[in-house]
Amino acid sequence: DWTMASYKDDAIAKIRAQVGDKRVICGLSGGVDSSVAAVLIHEAIGDQLTCVFVDHGLMRLNEADEVVSMFRDNYNIPLIHADEADLFIGALEGVSDPEVKRKTIGKLFIDVFQREANKIEGAVFLAQGTLYPDVIESVSFSGGPSVTIKSHHNVGGLPEKMGLKLVEPLRELFKDEVRALGRELGLPEKFIGRHPFPGPGLAIRCPGEITREKLDILRKADAVYIDQIRKHGLYDEIWQAFVAILPVKTVGVMGDGRTYDYACALRAVTSVDGMTADYYPFSHDFLGETATRIINEVKGINRVTYDITSKPPGTIEWE
Numbered sequence: 001d002w003t004m005a006s007y008k009d010d011a012i013a014k015i016r017a018q019v020g021d022k023r024v025i026c027g028l029s030g031g032v033d034s035s036v037a038a039v040l041i042h043e044a045i046g047d048q049l050t051c052v053f054v055d056h057g058l059m060r061l062n063e064a065d066e067v068v069s070m071f072r073d074n075y076n077i078p079l080i081h082a083d084e085a086d087l088f089i090g091a092l093e094g095v096s097d098p099e100v101k102r103k104t105i106g107k108l109f110i111d112v113f114q115r116e117a118n119k120i121e122g123a124v125f126l127a128q129g130t131l132y133p134d135v136i137e138s139v140s141f142s143g144g145p146s147v148t149i150k151s152h153h154n155v156g157g158l159p160e161k162m163g164l165k166l167v168e169p170l171r172e173l174f175k176d177e178v179r180a181l182g183r184e185l186g187l188p189e190k191f192i193g194r195h196p197f198p199g200p201g202l203a204i205r206c207p208g209e210i211t212r213e214k215l216d217i218l219r220k221a222d223a224v225y226i227d228q229i230r231k232h233g234l235y236d237e238i239w240q241a242f243v244a245i246l247p248v249k250t251v252g253v254m255g256d257g258r259t260y261d262y263a264c265a266l267r268a269v270t271s272v273d274g275m276t277a278d279y280y281p282f283s284h285d286f287l288g289e290t291a292t293r294i295i296n297e298v299k300g301i302n303r304v305t306y307d308i309t310s311k312p313p314g315t316i317e318w319e
């Protein structure tokens with residue numbers, strides 16, 4: 001009988017056979033795939049694994065701290081936290097083109113990762129949370145006609161450049177199987193069921209120019225929105241939900257004063273694979289209550305809109 005428990009045992013045996021007594025580096029993003037890969041590899045080889053978390057300062061509220069404490073404190077996995085918010089946000093200053101944002105972040109990400117990885121003496125392997133769909137996609141799309149809508153940043157080519165061999169223990173798994181494996185490894189349910197989060201983070205949820213002020217406002221608004229979704233028991237019905245802060249200020253009235261603050265857009269979609277998506281049909285009560293909470297609780301926002309665009313013609317993210 002095929003069970004996730006026996007899959008786990010096999011995977012651990014394979015990792016031990018491949019790695020021997022050598023050292024492994026694993027890049028952690030805070031996402032499910034790299035986290036499951038890291039915990040699995042740690043079960044296999046213990047402290048021969050070192051994780052590197054490149055923190056670009058574009059994570060959601062408290063997210064970076066949660067990642068660090070989960071891996072360091074809960075699992076005792078050696079973890080380098082490269083806190084580079086100033087570097088990334090500094091480089092993004094004045095940039096509003098979405099592709100330039102992605103390329104800027106992708107390049108810095110590789111620089112920082114490489115710098116930190118070079119400090120780990122005797123590392124021979126690089127671990128990645130590559131899934132089966134990533135493996136087939138890169139085969140079936142090669143040579144065919146393609147239009148790049150958004151260049152997703154990844155660390156392709158990095159292992160060769162760094163002279164490292166790959167460890168990819170999730171290569172045979174689909175997303176739902178990775179989640180099952182994560183449960184088998186004892187990762188918290190709340191973490192395993194999390195919505196996907198893009199590599200460039202909040203940078204692409206801040207259309208136009210990025211500022212620290214906008215990022216702070218966006219983090220707070222997003223936290224209120226997700227809290228509302230969880231409280232109403234809707235989180236697991238939704239593929240992805242987030243707030244985008246818009247590059248426009250509008251006039252409002254609060255108490256007996258005039259306000260002039262940012263507008264934001266709520267986004268929530270259902271989807272199977274992110275390739276197509278429908279907007280989520282929230283009730284008007286939910287939307288009204290959420291708008292009121294965001295405006296009352298988040299200084300800097302005085303107008304809330306709901307994005308009812310499906311994909312296509314829209315994309316899920318605003319950039």
Ligand code: XMP
Binds near residue numbers: 197317
């Ligand atoms: P779009 O906006 O293209 O998003 O409809 C589809 C899915 O991909 C995610 N996304 C990204 N993920 N780097 C990533 O790692 C990126 O640059 C990027 N852009 C979009 C998006 O969050 C959604 O899940």
